[in-house]
Amino acid sequence: MTSIRDIAKMAGVSAASVSRILNNDQTFSINENTRQRVIDVANKANYSTDKNRRGVRSVGDDLTIALIVRHSEESEINDPYFQHIRLGIEKEAAKWRLRVVRAFRMHDEDKDWEQLQKYGAVIMIGDMTTDALEKIYGYNQKLILVDNYANHPKYDCIQTDFDAKTHEILTVLHENHHENIAFIGGLGSKVNMAGQSVRYTEEIRAEHYREWMKLHNLERFSAVYQGNWSTEDAVELAEQMLATTPRPTAVVVASDPMAVGVYKAISDAGLKIPEDISVASFDDIQMAKFMVPSLTSIWMNAEEMGRLAVTLSKERILGERSMPIRVTCASELKVRGSVGKRSSLNN
Known part of the structure; x- marks a missing residue:
């Protein structure tokens, strides 16, 4: 049941102000824009001043965020980066009295696309093909993309700076006199409307690795090893890398779970980190600092990314902004x- 306090929280005013506005108190002087915002929020929440009716009413779909996710609960455990984004969304939505529903997973074969039109906004964690995005947008134009690196000018988009951070990692390695630097990561992919993954090699970290190596005239050492985003695949990819001559003196890994596999392959080969090969990675998961030696990694506040997605959704739901932002x-x-x-x- 939506309360006056809930409406006050969403509208950014006191509960007393909400009460006087909704009860049409003619003696109450307040900015007309604020008055209208309170009324709009109350309407979207299906709020009624009739006490006999309030008990059967709940937060309306207009104040509900539909969540589309790519990763299963199992894969979220293996790579907590995406779990933290989702948790950030849920926590921030609760703070603003917004409801979050799981619309569907991208890999679901049967998706209820039409349901998206009834919700206040849609948040998508991950990436789908252009035709799938267009279909979602056709049902709900208040679409917020999270952890998405495509150039979609008409959608709100939250991205990381992993392109620049790839360059920063490589620069640090170069300052430590490394030139023969390899890259290990997962293939880029998007999910199509049928729930199938469409894979490609142009993953953001891999692409910016190639770019940096070229800019620094180190293309002769450029070597990209890509597979699934798993610890097991990383072991095999690292074994391929270590078998090359000359062997790389450093490696950039696209995620910490993959770095765990790289550590194992290096140890199995009788080599030491960083004496024989330096390792740097992305995610900075909790165990990174406890690995031996402790893992150099890029830390991103993934939970805050999720909270930011709700902030953008709230602006869209309340009509505070219509211009897409990145x-x-x-x-x-x-x-x-x-x-x-x-x-x-x-x-």
């Missing part, structure tokens, strides 16, 4: 023991 979230490089200077014994 937000780039800043991450932080945490240099730890897995990165060292290239020794004279290295290639």
Whole structure:
């Protein structure tokens, strides 16, 4: 049941102000825009001043955010980055008395697309093909994309700065005299309307690795190993990398769960980090600082990304903004023991 306090929270005014506005208190002087905002929020929440009716009413669909996610609960456990985004969405929505419903997962074969039109906004975590995005947009134009790197000018979009951070990691490695630097990561992919993954090699970190190596005249060392985003695949990819001659003296890994696999392959080969090969990664999961040696990694406040998605949704729901915006979230490089200077014994 939506209360006066809920409406006050959403509208950014006191509960007393809401009460006087909704009860049409003619003696109450308040800005007309504020008055209208309170009325709009109350209407969207299906609020009624009739006490006999309030008990059967609940938060309306106009104050509900539909969530479309790519990852299963199991994969969220394996890569908590996406779990933290979702948790941020749920926490921020609760703060503003907004409801969040799971519309469907991208990989579901049967999707109820039409339901999206009844909700106040739609948040999508991940990426779908252009035709799938267009279909969603056709049902609900208040669409917020999270962790999406495509150029979609008509949608709100929240992105990381992983392109710039890839360059920063490589610069740090280069300053430690590394030139033969490899890259291990997962393939980029989008999900189509049928729920199938469409894979491609142009993943953002891999692309900016290639760009940096070219800009620094190190293309002769450029080597990209890509597969599934799993620890097991990372072990195999790292074994391929370590079998090359000359062997790389450093490697950039696209995610910490994959870095765990890289650590294992390096250890199995009888090599040491960072004496034989330096390792840097992305995500900075909780265990990164406890790995031996501690893992150099990029930290992104994924939960705050989720909270930001709700802020953009709230602006859209309340009609405070109609212009699509693109937000780039800043991450932080945490240099730890897995990165060292290239020794004279290295290639």
